[in-house]
Amino acid sequence: MTITIYDVAREAKVSMATVSRVVNGNPNVKSATRDRVNEVIQRLNYRPNAVARGLASKKTTTVGVIIPDISNIYYSELARGLEDVAKMYKYQTIISNSDNDPVKEHEIFNNLLSKQVDGIIFLGGTLSGETLKLIESAPVPVVVSGTNDVNETLPAVNIDYYKASSEITERLVKQGLRRFAFVGGGYSAKALKDVQAGMKAVLKANDLTLSDHAIYIGDEQYRDGEKAFSHLKEQKPEAILCISDEQAIGIVHAAQDAGLQVPEDLQIISFNNTRLVQMVRPKLSSVMQPLYDIGAVGMRLLTKYMNDENIEEKNVVLPYKIDYRGTTR
């Protein structure tokens, strides 16, 4: 029925070992033999069985991707970068949504390992202690993109949230602003922590503070931005730093609906830099993270681990820019 390496061998009058060599590009084959085998492969329309190969060679050329939510435009952009690089290196990607839920992450992890993936890439999200243990004890390399554990011990790729946040806060303080707020979500503990730390450091240096009342943590959705605004409005913030673009856009609209002028009365800047920032008016000011690259570089790093290449730097920090568009002065 399905045609196997054995059929090809018989037709080409060689052993299966030779067919295997041809298929795998092993140079130790006389070119006449090679041609003959290739002709038969062509004629029989032979397609190597990757499952059998995986069992025999203990390599599946498959990598697992654990992603909070592929329908989130921020993560889907990472996923695209990562898949392109995977393809470049001949890997397929099994993608699974975790909703950043440690229980689901655990399940996915087990499924992936059971499928004998050659490596795993863990995207964004918060690293629970349990998940961290899973990663550390995994029999295959794991790279995290867009987050890291608190001790930054994992192979990871990120931008410097702390620095970006400091820069922004610095600028706003220089404009004379005094009341700041922060809005984040459950997805990205690292961004959450670093952005707040950056703000607080600069504010403190200027005898200002970020009170707990000026911090809102939600779910990073558009609707949640509206909630964030109504939660924060009594504080009368003059500027809000917000992790998620969707949330930020929700805040802009909620503020406008409440009669505020953006950016005159309230400045807003976000950190995710998805394509959304260009699609709203006023255009959203944001930290330009190289999303595609964060995914791509993460996968490249993973390929290095999988092929035992030399790793110069396991904690990659990618450059960012800050684009002050319409929602800041």
Next chain:
Amino acid sequence: MTITIYDVAREAKVSMATVSRVVNGNPNVKSATRDRVNEVIQRLNYRPNAVARGLASKKTTTVGVIIPDISNIYYSELARGLEDVAKMYKYQTIISNSDNDPVKEHEIFNNLLSKQVDGIIFLGGTLSGETLKLIESAPVPVVVSGTNDVNETLPAVNIDYYKASSEITERLVKQGLRRFAFVGGGYSAKALKDVQAGMKAVLKANDLTLSDHAIYIGDEQYRDGEKAFSHLKEQKPEAILCISDEQAIGIVHAAQDAGLQVPEDLQIISFNNTRLVQMVRPKLSSVMQPLYDIGAVGMRLLTKYMNDENIEEKNVVLPYKIDYRGTTR
């Protein structure tokens, strides 16, 4: 090193067949034996090798997903629906971006089949003749979501674009509009064809026409919407029907920048209904496609094929609603 079914069998003093039965939930095992085996599995932290299982059973519980571009918010929404259902039925998904390029599609197809996926789901996009052949000759079931071939012979899930388009056009004509335009993109031949057909039928019935000058086909991106507007503006359309939300938003902004009032001078309505429609002001009028469901139902259909369940209807048409928001009167 890695622990196998054989190790478990030895430790539990049973045969590997019995371990296999326990692992696969076969009821023909005495519960005392089952408990003993499970205890050993637990203790040894045994994890079945899905690759070996796949080779032996000829089932991989893996499905392939061919998607034009996962970073496109429209497709990523489909992908999420599909993956959730796949997970529900214990399948993993290998996701690959095709950019709707027949050459890449061919490659992906071969990779997927080589990996012995149990089924393939083909998302959106245009079905080239070559790809159609690939699908028809595939050794595993294939379903398409969000598109179909011209003859509608494939297992597919869609909405009725023709009907939606007719309804919209009807309404606009009743308002007294006379100059219509259409904007589409290369991704979705079916939507492209059906929406135009729906428009044309209604226009014709009202002694109106959709001239070729009033049709713009681009790449469905935000920037492309701006191009579309400058291409169409000489026709002074009073209403534009547009497949993609991003494109439609680009048109809205371009029109506003050109001094037009939306919807007073120009009405715009789109068909993709991604979350974007809510995130712009004025809110974009659109056909509310059940994106998540199109993906989910597609995967459900595929599971039916893979498990030889009875198929009542292989060409599923899902309901839609039309939401007239801020960009129409």
Next chain:
DNA sequence: GTGAAAGCGCTAACAC
């Protein structure tokens, strides 16, 4: 440069 043969870890008859 090529072939023979032994697995990879599991499932699926089949026998008992």
Next chain:
DNA sequence: GTGTTAGCGCTTTCAC
């Protein structure tokens, strides 16, 4: 209810 055995389709020594 449980064990034995023969593969699944390939890679990988090891000979020659």
